[in-house]
Amino acid sequence: MRPYDLSLAAASDAIRAGRLSPVELVDSVLERVEQVEPGLGAYVTITAERARRAARDAQDEAARGLWRGPLHGIPMALKDVIDVGGLPTTASSRVRAHHRARTDSTVAARLAAAGAILVGKTHTHEFAYGLTTPQTRNARDRDRIAGGSSGGSAVAVASGAATFALGTDTGGSIRVPAALNGVVGLKPTYGLVPRHGVTPLSWSLDHVGPLTRTVEDAALVLTALAGHDPRDPASRATAPRDYRPGADPDLTGLRVGLPRTYYFDHVDAEVAAAVRHAVGHLEALGARLVEVDIPMARYVRATQWGLMVPEATAYHEASLREAPELYQADVRVLLEAGALMSAGDHLRAQRSRTLMRAEWARTLEEADVIAAPAVPMTAVRTGQETVTWPDGTVEGVSDAYVRLSAPANITGVPALTVPAGHDRAGLPIGLQLLGRPFEEHVLLRVGHAYERTRPTSAKPLDGSPLNARAEP
Numbered sequence: 490m491r492p493y494d495l496s497l498a499a500a501s502d503a504i505r506a507g508r509l510s511p512v513e514l515v516d517s518v519l520e521r522v523e524q525v526e527p528g529l530g531a532y533v534t535i536t537a538e539r540a541r542r543a544a545r546d547a548q549d550e551a552a553r554g555l556w557r558g559p560l561h562g563i564p565m566a567l568k569d570v571i572d573v574g575g576l577p578t579t580a581s582s583r584v585r586a587h588h589r590a591r592t593d594s595t596v597a598a599r600l601a602a603a604g605a606i607l608v609g610k611t612h613t614h615e616f617a618y619g620l621t622t623p624q625t626r627n628a629r630d631r632d633r634i635a636g637g638s639s640g641g642s643a644v645a646v647a648s649g650a651a652t653f654a655l656g657t658d659t660g661g662s663i664r665v666p667a668a669l670n671g672v673v674g675l676k677p678t679y680g681l682v683p684r685h686g687v688t689p690l691s692w693s694l695d696h697v698g699p700l701t702r703t704v705e706d707a708a709l710v711l712t713a714l715a716g717h718d719p720r721d722p723a724s725r726a727t728a729p730r731d732y733r734p735g736a737d738p739d740l741t742g743l744r745v746g747l748p749r750t751y752y753f754d755h756v757d758a759e760v761a762a763a764v765r766h767a768v769g770h771l772e773a774l775g776a777r778l779v780e781v782d783i784p785m786a787r788y789v790r791a792t793q794w795g796l797m798v799p800e801a802t803a804y805h806e807a808s809l810r811e812a813p814e815l816y817q818a819d820v821r822v823l824l825e826a827g828a829l830m831s832a833g834d835h836l837r838a839q840r841s842r843t844l845m846r847a848e849w850a851r852t853l854e855e856a857d858v859i860a861a862p863a864v865p866m867t868a869v870r871t872g873q874e875t876v877t878w879p880d881g882t883v884e885g886v887s888d889a890y891v892r893l894s895a896p897a898n899i900t901g902v903p904a905l906t907v908p909a910g911h912d913r914a915g916l917p918i919g920l921q922l923l924g925r926p927f928e929e930h931v932l933l934r935v936g937h938a939y940e941r942t943r944p945t946s947a948k949p950l951d952g953s954p955l956n957a958r959a960e961p
Contacts, residue, residue, distance in 0.1 A: 492517035493649040497706035500652055501559040504551065511551070511562025514652070515544035515606055518564040521649045522608065530625045531635075531644040533569045533579055535609040540564060543606040550604075557604030559709045565600060566651035568642050569610035570617055571697070572686040573597045580688050581624060582615045583815040584808050594686025595718045596655060596697055603713040608651055611641030615820045617657055617690045618801060620665055620887040626871070628670045629916055633868040636666030636890065638690075642700045643670040653710055657687060658696045660793055661864075661894025664906040667700050668863035668919025671908045673936070674700050675707045676894075678926045679901030680725035682711075683718035691800040692723070693839075694793075694898045704907060704936040708732040711929060725927075732930055738938035741775030745935070746856030751786035752893060755878045757866040763910040763918040764862045767939060771860065774938055779856050783896070784848030788841050790888070793895040795830070795838025802827025842899050849900045853925045858935055863906040863919030865889050897923055905932040907940055 492500065492514045503509035519537050526532055547562040567573065570580050572590035574597075579585045593601065601607075612624045614637035622640025627633040628647035635644050639656025643666035646654050656663040658676040667674025675698045682697045689695055699710035712733065717726040747768055753761050772778050802809070802824050809816070809824050816824065853859070866876060869886055877883050884892075897904035902923055909920035920939070924932045 493521040493652075495652070496702040497563055497653050497709055498559070498703065500563060501561070501709070504562050505556065511544040511547035511606065512541070514562060515540050515564050515608070518608060518649070518651065525648045525650055528626065528631060529628060529644050529648055529650075531611050531641040531648065531650055532566070532609045533581060533612050533641070534577060536576070536607055540606050540608050547604060547606065557602070558713070560600065560713055561604030563605050564608045564652050565605045566608050566611045566642055566645045566654040567597060568613050568617075568639050568654070568656045570613055570657055570688040571597055571610075571655060573607060573610070576610065578610075578688060580616045581613045582817075584616075584812065590686070592686065595683040595720065596714055597686065599713055599716075600655075605713075611639075611645055611654060613641060614638035615817050616688065616801075616805070617659060617662055618820045618823060620661065620890040622666065627868050630868065630914075633870055633916070634669070636669035636868065638662040639700065640666045643667050643672055643674070646670075646672045646700050646702060653699055653701045653706055655697060655710075656700050657690070658698060658894075658898065659690045659694045659797060660891045660898050663696075663698050663700060664863050664894050664904060664919070664921060665890045668906045668917065668921075669868040671917030672700055672702060673704055673707050673908070674698070674906045675711060675929070676897055676904045677711060677715070677929055678903045680723045681727060681903075681927065681929070682714045683716070683721040683724045685718055685720040689804055691797040693800060694797055696898070704905070704933055704940050705733060707905070708734060708933045708937075727927060730930070732933055734930070734934045734937035736941075738942045739775050740771060740935065740938055743776045743858070743935065744779050744856045745771050745776045746781035746852070746859040747778050748783050748859060748861055749780050751783040751789075752861035755865055755882060755884065755889070755892075756862055757912070759912040760862050760864070760866060760918050763912075764860070764920055767909040767920045767943070768860045770943060771935065771939060774942065776935075781852055781856055781859060784852055785841070785845045788845065789895055789899065790892065792838050792841040792845065792899050793891065795834050796842065796899070798823060798827040799830045799835045802830075845896075846900045849896070849902060850925075853902070857924065857931055859923040861921045861923070862893055863921035865893055867912050867914070867916035867918060893921065902926055903929045903932055905936050907936045909943070
């Protein structure tokens, strides 16, 4: 196994034991970037020399006995809406062509303090406002979409071009690309991870979280990220904790909620079968299955859009007025539509969210976690705009992908997606786990137990694209 293939936890153990140096690991990842980046387009900016200097510093520290923790010497990527002092934050937009961050975002500063090494900034759907990331190709099939808006981060991790990455999630933008590329994606509880220095899409829905190879890796990154920051008004004061799950996969006594409504409506048959099979595996590990109804399901889409669209438009109001031609057409249309929404629409969406949060809290008294598909179908082909379901219903691709992830953003509950097999085309399927606010440790325990004991996949995650024919 090459160093870039290693999980974060495995690489960390090897560095601490002296079997691998940060320089060797960073060099391996940068070589992998050179190999795959021309065909995948995950990165906006590659900070190779900066990374090599940081790797030498990390190696020198290790030689002196200075150990910053599990992220010491680990190469990472950051979605390019996350500020790093001295580097551009483009948000993959011409609007930000001349922008350069003055200081680090909270999450970038915390990762640097933990010893992580920046390899580069990854592509996003423009200003994180979309579910495809058109600049980036799927790590498993280059003829298919990467998912979005954290598509670059997911592809970098899946292809071995970063050991872990950060993304943001407003309606599924971590979990959708994680599921479509076969990696782990965690959207933490709203307020757990500070967003200071992160370009907003919708301030009442935005979250920052990790994309990783394994659930244990996600726990290690979350441990470094979580904690109060008064510069983010939504940030919550929580006690520091180590989120790493234990090794015992026994889930006896844990209640897993299987939705009777919403989450299996208009879902591809192969996706539904894989997720139900994964839930059956959780039952075999000792979990007790309970059927649950998803509250206020008919209001999810209206509430999501009623919150996100006007908030996004408010943020972009000045630049949209001054230079609308710099925005991509799909994003510009959404921003202009937001200007047509009334204050009453936004207030009704806020009221709906308040009611939805209360109803979800009651539902999560019946189950410790809810298990569901992360996305209703695997990655569609590039350029595909709609999907037609067996009953004749036609749905936009972005609407379909956001549909199963939006409830966690509206309610603020934590959500984790874990690879759960592949369809007949070899494309990854994601199992989504949703839990109570600030109970990430429960989601990570369940996801880790499933990951450690699930049947071996026919398509292992080795960072190699399934379709290496296509070139940009």
